[in-house]
């Protein structure tokens with residue numbers, strides 16, 4: 001499998017509803033909850049890309065550009081966008097959709113870095129020689 005195919009196949013999409021148990025006193029999705037969901041989706045994408053044990057080593061800038069109201073549907077999309085030696089960057093976007101109309105927009109975007117580890121928790125190469 002070539003690199004582009006591997007990136008395509010590891011793209012990870014998760015839909016969720018924004019119910020009141022995840023909202024703040026403004027009746028919008030709590031930012032910390034959004035970050036947790038994003039890290040999880042990024043983790044799944046990194047794991048599906050490498051099929052190795054992956055840990056989050058860093059999160060870069062996260063932009064919250066639109067509030068996410070209670071009673072909406074969100075889609076989180078995680079994509080591997082940069083591959084290092086033992087690390088990789090995964091971008092996660094959150095799109096918000098209205099339930100009862102065809103309206104969708106990007107609300108949050110952020111970048112997470114993961115490191116692949118061996119069974120002794122030592123960093124290992126993300127890609128085998130044959131994929132490179």
Ligand SMILES: CC(=O)SCCNC(=O)CCNC(=O)[C@H](O)C(C)(C)COP(=O)(O)OP(=O)(O)OC[C@H]1O[C@@H](n2cnc3c(N)ncnc32)[C@H](O)[C@@H]1OP(=O)(O)O
Nearest residue numbers: 043054055056057058083084085086087088113115121123
């Ligand atoms: C899914 C989860 O819930 S994971 C839980 C939260 N995460 C964790 O607990 C991880 C804790 N951190 C660690 O265990 C260690 O920092 C490790 C094992 C990830 C990395 O150990 P290090 O000694 O920093 O490893 P090392 O210096 O060899 O760097 C490994 C790679 O990570 C990159 N890296 C290390 N720190 C950072 C950082 N802060 N930001 C971006 N990249 C980093 C390095 O550039 C290197 O990348 P490359 O091989 O592609 O060039």
